[in-house]
Structure formats: structure tokens, C-alpha cells
Amino acid sequence: MKLVKNLLFVLFFSFFITQEDDKIAKVYFVDGDCLIESNYINKYSKKALSNRFLYNGDFIKTKENSFCSIHFLDDKTSIELGSNTSLQIFDKKNTREIFINRGSAYIKNISIKTKKVYAYTNNNHFFINRDRVWVESNHLTEDLFLTLDNNMDIYNISSKTQKSISPKLLYAITLSGNFLEREEYNYLPSYVISDINKEVVYNYEIELNEDDLIPIYGDRVYGTNLVSPYSLSFSLGASVVDDTNYVKIGVYPAYRKKNLFVGFKLESYVNPSGNNISTDWDDFFDLFDKATITYDYINNKNEVYFHFGQNSPEISFGQGYLLKNLNRSINEPKIKNSGIFLNYVFDKNFMDLNVVIPDLREFSNSGGVIGARTSLFISNKFPLTLGLGIVADLNQFSFLSDRIDKNVKKNRDVYGLEFDFNYDLVSNFDFEASLFGEFVGIWYPDYNYYLLFNDNNFQNDLKWRKGVWGIKAPGFKLSFGSRYQMKFALNFNSATFIPGYFDATYSFNKVRYYKNNNLAFPLVQQQINSIQENFSVNGSSNEYLIPKDVYPVLFKNNGFSPYKVFGFTSEHVYSIHKYVNVSMLGSLFIEDSDDPNTFYSIEASVRIKDKFIRNLSFLDIFYSNSYFSDFSDKERMIVGLKTGIKLPFRLNLIINLSQLYYDSNLADNLIDSMLNVGLDIKYNF
Structure with missing residues (x-):
């Protein structure tokens, strides 16, 4: 009986250690109703809160008029989720993967020598290397893409073709694989528009813990700016x-x-x-x-x-x-x-x-x-x-x-x-x-x-x-x-x-x-x-x-x-x-x-x-x-x-x-x- 207890203790301890080691990201900012669904052993759902950890395979979801920002623990990649968005994240030995099931995501990534960052929608795959990329996925109509810093290659599943898109141009990729350039930037969220003419800056040096008495400041941009009233x-x-x-x-x-x-x-x-x-x-x-x-x-x-x-x-x-x-x-x-x-x-x-x-x-x-x-x-x-x-x-x-x-x-x-x-x-x-x-x-x-x-x-x-x-x-x-x-x-x-x-x-x-x-x-x-x-x-x-x-x-x-x-x-x-x-x-x-x-x-x-x-x-x-x-x-x-x-x-x-x-x-x-x-x-x- 003592041997069984010791074995159960070892298994529980090893499970706990494994779970702790599987932390890959953290919730940085939340506005509205956002949810984390775990894909780890026993699935569960919990509310997304600032500084809450994310694990391999977790789903992050936002409801109507909601926003969520997450940072990977190495401070090399961040994702900003718009309203009605669902995505899943994985962090493996040589790759980092982001699956955008629906909605929009603004991904910022610094070049990682040991890892490549891939993102996927239902219809398209793409590789992100030292870039800022906005994506909106809708499996019924089309996917929208905007890269701010570099050319980006996109592989379309339907047409089985790959094409490179230029920075600061908005593209729509249809279900059949056609690449169409869009002229109207009002498709974009205001926080993406405000970044278009900014120099790329990735500075996440300060890590805030739950017990720190330091407020998290940030510019919350709303789409209400008018040239004239x-x-x-x-x-x-x-x-x-x-x-x-x-x-x-x-x-x-x-x-x-x-x-x-x-x-x-x-x-x-x-x-x-x-x-x-x-x-x-x-x-x-x-x-x-x-x-x-x-x-x-x-x-x-x-x-x-x-x-x-x-x-x-x-x-x-x-x-x-x-x-x-x-x-x-x-x-x-x-x-x-x-x-x-x-x-x-x-x-x-x-x-x-x-x-x-x-x-x-x-x-x-x-x-x-x-x-x-x-x-x-x-x-x-x-x-x-x-x-x-x-x-x-x-x-x-x-x-x-x-x-x-x-x-x-x-x-x-x-x-x-x-x-x-x-x-x-x-x-x-x-x-x-x-x-x-x-x-x-x-x-x-x-x-x-x-x-x-x-x-x-x-x-x-x-x-x-x-x-x-x-x-x-x-x-x-x-x-x-x-x-x-x-x-x-x-x-x-x-x-x-x-x-x-x-x-x-x-x-x-x-x-x-x-x-x-x-x-x-x-x-x-x-x-x-x-x-x-x-x-x-x-x-x-x-x-x-x-x-x-x-x-x-x-x-x-x-x-x-x-x-x-x-x-x-x-x-x-x-x-x-x-x-x-x-x-x-x-x-x-x-x-x-x-x-x-x-x-x-x-x-x-x-x-x-x-x-x-x-x-x-x-x-x-x-x-x-x-x-x-x-x-x-x-x-x-x-x-x-x-x-x-x-x-x-x-x-x-x-x-x-x-x-x-x-x-x-x-x-x-x-x-x-x-x-x-x-x-x-x-x-x-």
C-alpha cells in the first residue's frame, strides 16, 4: 500500500511539473468577455484575465465587442485578438504555431533563430519572420491579409499555389485561391491602422507578476477619430x-x-x-x-x-x-x-x-x-x-x-x-x-x-x-x-x-x-x-x-x-x-x-x-x-x-x-x- 501511495505521489508530482513546464504564453490585456479553453488532459474553460498563463494547445476566444492581447513567455511573439475570434496556439521545440479558426488576429513577431512561426487559417498557410501581420479569417467568404514590414509568402490550400504579398497592401484571398488587392483600409481595426506608419518596436522587457502593484498602461484606441466634427x-x-x-x-x-x-x-x-x-x-x-x-x-x-x-x-x-x-x-x-x-x-x-x-x-x-x-x-x-x-x-x-x-x-x-x-x-x-x-x-x-x-x-x-x-x-x-x-x-x-x-x-x-x-x-x-x-x-x-x-x-x-x-x-x-x-x-x-x-x-x-x-x-x-x-x-x-x-x-x-x-x-x-x-x-x- 505504501508503494502504491508513493507511486501515485510521483505520478501526480510529475504531472504537476509537466503542466508547469508546458506554460507557453500569458494573457497581457483583456477588454470585454474573453475565454480560455484548455486542451490539456481534462478540458476546461475559464475566463481570460491579465497575467493568466496559457498552455500548449489552449484555445483563446473573444466575444462581441471584446479584445484580448497575449504574449509568449520569451517576449518574441504577441497576438491581439479582435471581436468574435477563436484561435489555438502551440509552442514546440523548433516551431511556434497559431491556428486562426475564425475572426481577426494581429500578430507581431521578432526573428527567432531556433524557432519558426507559422500561422494557419482554414484556407491559407503562411510563415511570419520579423513582421507584423493582420489576418481576418472567414471560411464562408475570404481571408484578409496585411503585412506591415516585409513581403510574406502565403500558400492557398484550394488552388495549391503560393504567392508573395507586398507590405502595407491589403489583400483578400477568396475560397478559390484568387488574390485580390483591396483599396479600403477601413476594413482594418484602428490599432492596426495606427501601426502602419510606425517603426517596428518590440519591447516587452518588463514582466508584471500578479502581486506587483504596478498598473498596466496602454493606449486604448477607438475608431472615433474624425478629421472634423x-x-x-x-x-x-x-x-x-x-x-x-x-x-x-x-x-x-x-x-x-x-x-x-x-x-x-x-x-x-x-x-x-x-x-x-x-x-x-x-x-x-x-x-x-x-x-x-x-x-x-x-x-x-x-x-x-x-x-x-x-x-x-x-x-x-x-x-x-x-x-x-x-x-x-x-x-x-x-x-x-x-x-x-x-x-x-x-x-x-x-x-x-x-x-x-x-x-x-x-x-x-x-x-x-x-x-x-x-x-x-x-x-x-x-x-x-x-x-x-x-x-x-x-x-x-x-x-x-x-x-x-x-x-x-x-x-x-x-x-x-x-x-x-x-x-x-x-x-x-x-x-x-x-x-x-x-x-x-x-x-x-x-x-x-x-x-x-x-x-x-x-x-x-x-x-x-x-x-x-x-x-x-x-x-x-x-x-x-x-x-x-x-x-x-x-x-x-x-x-x-x-x-x-x-x-x-x-x-x-x-x-x-x-x-x-x-x-x-x-x-x-x-x-x-x-x-x-x-x-x-x-x-x-x-x-x-x-x-x-x-x-x-x-x-x-x-x-x-x-x-x-x-x-x-x-x-x-x-x-x-x-x-x-x-x-x-x-x-x-x-x-x-x-x-x-x-x-x-x-x-x-x-x-x-x-x-x-x-x-x-x-x-x-x-x-x-x-x-x-x-x-x-x-x-x-x-x-x-x-x-x-x-x-x-x-x-x-x-x-x-x-x-x-x-x-x-x-x-x-x-x-x-x-x-x-x-x-x-x-x-x-
Whole structure:
């Protein structure tokens, strides 16, 4: 037994010594979420911290908006990892190897007489000798290379060819092995750009230990340097708005200083026959509607983002079952509004607050929408996030004074409350799994009456509600790195509940015009009395302004279900780094009745940012139609496309296309197909 104990002790001691001798590098600097995954005997994951040792075969990974710098222990090689990067390092007797699985790495290497330094992507191999090399690897498109000091030979696996690239020239190597020279250096991180014209200096003489009371100083370079804080651009184009042709003239002055941005969108639509859009300049709020002010601030604990004016970020609370995509940007020149959005993070991984007022003009008329949501993260040991949001429309009729000369007898306020949760089951760098859910309630000021239509005695089928509820739970979410995310959730709703009540079309369709000289079938007397008492236009006996949650009763419940419904929602999101985002959502709802009707929700979007496709500034395509029973139901449908194409001489071609459906004049009982087309040439000074 003593011999066995001694043998185990020797084995353990030798294992410990071997592990200590296998140290090859050290974490030098970390910003954001970075991870070390060990490939040594028993694999484990741990957070990357300054001065933490790295061993042979370790993986180093960074998440979104994160950065990590590592130095090999001989101070001859350093690597700086950008966002969403994964690489593996080996240090052998005669070679040093760096495997870049994805993302970007900036490698600095001093000539080592006894070792050669090789680096690999999925498609290319290269040798680094006393050089500074930046690499971005994307196995789906191409690899980008920049060497700063010397010519560098690159071997491409696909074409089985080797080619030398020159220093200070950016090259793209396609999957087929073609070498293409790139002219735009804005692909590069700012810390690489700042090194291009610097002499090569490798000075890592001071080694800091964990117990040293010496801070690590370093220049943290952010891509916010501008030649001038002022900018100005002009545009000239043609637009088609509601079947009317316009010449569009735009001037866009802007000022940016550190975290503050102030800009104006001064546009005028002129029709050759004199039918101009003149409401753009007829009151004080039109100035607000053309201004944009943003401010953001981030430190190691808190974050603040404030937005005033047009083009506020798209807002959703929780899973979007109450409020979803409220500020989605739609090319609608005849209806413009300015709002306020505030996001405040009290402490990362603790608590945040969102506040939104999408239309200040309505708010000034003692109405309009206001929403607030806060979330609380319990702890890393019990990773539960709880959210609570409230949304109110203080008066659904407050916008009428600015669009038509009509009003109703009294105001109508609607309140919604949502509670949501998310619990992390598994959370590591490459895979996350969580449970989620949302519970929603909406309250109306008066009873809404509706009929079931299940027999000929309609009076017995009369139902009424002063509030509705909806549940999107339980839900299950899977995330595979930063590339793919999948969600699946069950849905349970009360009668007449409309998912995403406050959605992207809410400001257009929250009230509908209705004219009828004789309110009769399919209405019963209680419904007629309610409509006449609450929604009659002042001074008229046959005109009404009907809220979106009441309007379906005029057409035999076409627009909501008079029964409880159940169903499911499936969402899929695919991303390529920060450049491409493709998302799809589908929902199926089935009535709990003897002859059930079926409702659907469909959403799809494709967003491509700058630097992914040559000469493409951006591309945004989206389609959305929520809670419809037939494809002819279009009052909650939006289709849009917006793209920018870079042209020579600082010119940009901007193409806008959008279609939505609402009663544009509030003058008949029909919704109008509002097709808006814009084609602009924009010049940037």
C-alpha cells in the first residue's frame, strides 16, 4: 500500500511539473468577455484575465465587442485578438504555431533563430519572420491579409499555389485561391491602422507578476477619430408617394464630438403640378421631426444611450408579445414623428432600464404612447433575468387633430403590462441554452362586446371583456456561438387578444375611420350602444373612429379570435460576424372551438452592413404580417427595402421601397395600399 501511495505521489508530482513546464504564453490585456479553453488532459474553460498563463494547445476566444492581447513567455511573439475570434496556439521545440479558426488576429513577431512561426487559417498557410501581420479569417467568404514590414509568402490550400504579398497592401484571398488587392483600409481595426506608419518596436522587457502593484498602461484606441466634427451632405432624387411623383431635395448637416451626435434631416418634396407636401414646415414640431440627437457613454459598469428625434432604434420589450418593433423605420414622408429613447444600464449583469416615447407631437396633445421596461439579473450562480414592462397609450385619438378635422366625444386610454423571464441553463463561449417566457395583460377603459357566431341566436352568443391576456411560454432558446440562434415557444391567448398590440403599424392603424348610416347586422344592440357612446365623431350621426381592438366586430370578428387560442412560435437568426443578419419568425394560432379558425404571423428580414459586399453601404429587406387568417389581411403588414450603393466621387445611390396599409385620409371604410418609392443621389463632403 505504501508503494502504491508513493507511486501515485510521483505520478501526480510529475504531472504537476509537466503542466508547469508546458506554460507557453500569458494573457497581457483583456477588454470585454474573453475565454480560455484548455486542451490539456481534462478540458476546461475559464475566463481570460491579465497575467493568466496559457498552455500548449489552449484555445483563446473573444466575444462581441471584446479584445484580448497575449504574449509568449520569451517576449518574441504577441497576438491581439479582435471581436468574435477563436484561435489555438502551440509552442514546440523548433516551431511556434497559431491556428486562426475564425475572426481577426494581429500578430507581431521578432526573428527567432531556433524557432519558426507559422500561422494557419482554414484556407491559407503562411510563415511570419520579423513582421507584423493582420489576418481576418472567414471560411464562408475570404481571408484578409496585411503585412506591415516585409513581403510574406502565403500558400492557398484550394488552388495549391503560393504567392508573395507586398507590405502595407491589403489583400483578400477568396475560397478559390484568387488574390485580390483591396483599396479600403477601413476594413482594418484602428490599432492596426495606427501601426502602419510606425517603426517596428518590440519591447516587452518588463514582466508584471500578479502581486506587483504596478498598473498596466496602454493606449486604448477607438475608431472615433474624425478629421472634423462637422459634416455636410446633399441629396437630389425622385420619389413616388401615394401615386404622386415628387422631386426630393435634401440637406443633411451634422456635428459629432466624442459621444455626442447632432444632425438635421432637411428635406422638401416638390411636385411639378404644385401638389407639394407642405405639412413638413407648418409648425414648431416639424423642426423636432427633422432633428436627431444621440449621446452614449460606457464605462466598466454603466452604460447610457439617449436618442432624440427621428430614426430611433427598433424597440421590443421582452419577447415582443406586447410591444415589438415599435420604432421600425418606414419610408413614409407624409407621416413623420420625433421621439425619445433612453437605455440605462445601472451595472452590467445587474439591472437596466428602457424608456420610449415614440411621438412627442402626440405626447404634447395629452396622448400618445409611453413605455418603460426594467430587467434584473439575479446572479451568476442563479442566472435568472426578470423583466417588467408597462406600455400606455394615454389617448388613442390624440393624433387626429394633426391629420383630420375630426374628433370623438371622449378620450380613450389603453394600458399594457408584461412580465418576462430568461434562465440560462448552459452558457459557454460556443453554446448557450436557456428557458424564457412572457406574460402579457392589456386593459381597456370600457367593455368590448363581441359575438361568437356559433348559432342563429346571436344575443345568447354575446360576450364582453374589459381586458385580455396572452402567454408566450414556456420557450426554449439555443445559441451556437455568435452565428446561429433558435427559439421555440408555446402560445396561449384569451379571446380577442392581438399579439404585439403595440407594433410597427400601431401608429398607422390604432384607429380606423368607419362610416355607416345604419349600424345593424352583424352587430347587436349592446355593441351599437357602445360604439355610438364611445366612438362617434362629434357633430356627425353616421361617422365613427374605431380603435384597432374594436374594429374586427364590424366585420364578423375578422382581425381577432372570439375564442381562446393556442399555438407556437419558432424563430431563427443567422449572423455572419457583425456584417450579416438573417432572421425568420413563424407563428401558428388555432382557435379552441368546434370549427376552429387559424391565425398566422410571419416575419423575415435580411440586413447587410458596410464592408461585406464591395461598394454596398447597407442593405435592409424586411417583411412582416402579424396575426392574420388570410393573406388578403394586410392591415398589419409591412414590406420594405432600403439600400445604399457607393459611387465614385463621394456619391451614394440610396434606394427606398416600402409598402404598408392604412386609411391614409381617414375618409372611407377601406385601408389603402401605400407604396412609397425613393431614388436619391447623395453627395458627402
